[in-house]
Amino acid sequence: MAVDGTRSTAGSGAGTVAELVQAQWGDHRIGARCGETALTHHELASGAAARAALLAELLPRGAEPHVGVLLDNVPEYPLWLGAAALAGAAVAGINPTRRGPELARDIGHTDCALLVTERAHLPLLAGLDLTVPPGRVLVVDDPAYRELLAPYEGTPPEGIGPLPGARPPTPATRMLLCFTSGSTGAPKAALCSQGRLAAAGAQLARYFAVRRDDVHYLCMPMFHGNAVLAGWAPALAGGAGIALRRRFSASAFLPDVRRYGATYFTYVGRAVHYLLATPAAPDDRDHPLRNGFGTEAGTVDAARFAARFGVRLTEGYGSSEGGAALRRTPDTPPGAIGRPAPGDDLAVVDPVTGAELPRARLDAAGRLLNGEEAIGELVNRGRGSFEGYWRNPGATAARTRGRGAGPGAGWYWTGDLFFRDAGGFFHFAGRTDDRLRVDSENLAAAMIENILARYAPAAGVAVYAVPDPVAGDQVMAALALRDGAAFDPDDFVAFLAAQPDLGTKMAPRFVRTVPALPVTATNKIHRVALRRAGFRCPAPVWWTPLTPAPGAPAGAVYRPFTAEDEAALLARYREQDRAGLLER
Template structure:
């Protein structure tokens, strides 16, 4: 959807037979833009490939939500470490989730499922079914009415200054930036403890990354929490994808900020982005070494 939206607008954008898109994985911002431009409503769904959990969309599903649990499922959002159910989501007047640290957790199915296990893979079985529950490996939060909102894969969770963040929520905000054709958010290790936020951006044709304009855009977003602004920004010619056309987050995390693509950073988080290279990169790597966290970084050679 992002790449289609990045193409130049044409007078015949609505001259087509398409009436509905399902399962496109588009964020709320892109879905609204797509409907406005092409006249097509995008509907998202959720179902575990193994059949362990499913969410059904109903006519009263709020914007941004996937839906409610299917009738046969007993779905809950729980702390992945303790199994305790997470608090209901609380939103401010602008629709921003204000209690993400307490509300975001892993989606589990506590009821019966048709999942019978993986073929000759006891280790994978043990990771998927624990304590009699089916663990989806996906992050969600749930509002007071029981509607479920997708927040990313468990691998996409970030912990910044002891605060839990979900990559998908930050991506939905960055997708509003007019020069972005595609966005991916992921964690890189903090030099001392936890994570820092990194974003990969593929720009629209003809666009050039302007650090000051991007920083101003971030400052203008009312639902961008104080820990959510990317510390690192990587400008990619095209978003890397897997064989199934999903963003290749593993590759992005593996390379981190030591990429051959242009990388910008805002140092101590002051908001001003500058190119990462030379002495600044050397100083940053020395900080990781001083705290014994160099091994957490990729083995890829530093940028030239």
């Protein structure tokens, strides 16, 4: 039966993603486009059902029903998300910027029984000790893959039964394992159930009044929670279509938006800044976009984007864990993130006592006057939707400080520093522990330190974040050189290039050489002192200059960081209204 072409399904009350996928059956409108490929909603449902049936055939008895997906944004990605939903399985998004043993670790840690990839990513897997045998590595652009799927083509989604030994999907069924980085140095896989994903999609579909003729442009990587939770899920809940871009391209953004009729997009990190760096044109407002939703655009770039493209960006705060969320409302003042999402009881508290801290006092220019008493850790004292980490009870307990007695037990502790103004709006003030966020990727300093510790001239290494002038952080490393050693930039570049597990976001933007690393009274590295000094320090500093083009890696070349470089860089911070971050 044909489905109405304008009515939204956002209010249908679907409790599982599987129900939303099943609702696509019989809907012959275009549901997904990528380049010259177009699939109807009906074909998406049928394709998901075929892959769910294949999964049931290939899944070893007793194995966890986890599918690792190592793909760019291609139609196979949403097809496998739908397949997992129908089968009651879970997708582990595998990050293609990871390398070597760390990539193998991600696949093994999430107990992937099946790995779905494409030819372009096969070199990443070459020589790795994978836990998935070759017969269960599916290459979607290989003819053998089509042969495996052929017997199941045309399978209706209602005809898909639960996996052997499993029950039909419920709201509590695992749907996603989203990698995020924490202070331990090893990425953690946050759990997301079908119920949480369906609810998040429906909530955003209502918030943005998603229509069935809308098109959500997915240009952020789908291994990242942003694209799935904030892009794919609300499109599925609202009955809208999606348009896929393999990888983000600033120059292709507007042509894609016009080509696909995109009305909504999501972003993270510096994506908005890259879009603004493209040459302005008289037809910049000639497009169908209505909404942009994401994080870290910054107030300056958000205002510039609205002025140039005529699209208001809605900033939010949240994580793949789902433990806390903030939304920007029309009355949110400049510099603030927003107010809590419905159902969250957020507070800024002392990380030791759990006591709520005083509200911030701001001067007429918006500068914080009482940071010492107002800045604390953001917690959610309400029920939240944190579902834990896969096979990591210690990290799960740390997020909630256990369930026993003690300050803040049972709350969700974000690990992020905030302050709250008199109007109740929350402002981001930094991150606790040793986490960094580079180009929307969460990294752990300890992991990078373990790699840089192999550098022979270094007797000691400390890695820490310095604020990026536009969004997120940049990596800075302090190297304590061995006696008689000197920093050779060419040698350091060669060293970085030879490290198989150095991800594309991990190379330091700044390198500081010191006689010895500063330590606290307990002989721990004094990271606070290093972060406060940043690149404005007396010791020699080398750097990879910031580049305007996305994807240009740090670590390609290092040169001395001069006084002229510092002055020009500080001007960029002031231009983006982020100079205050250097003082915290």
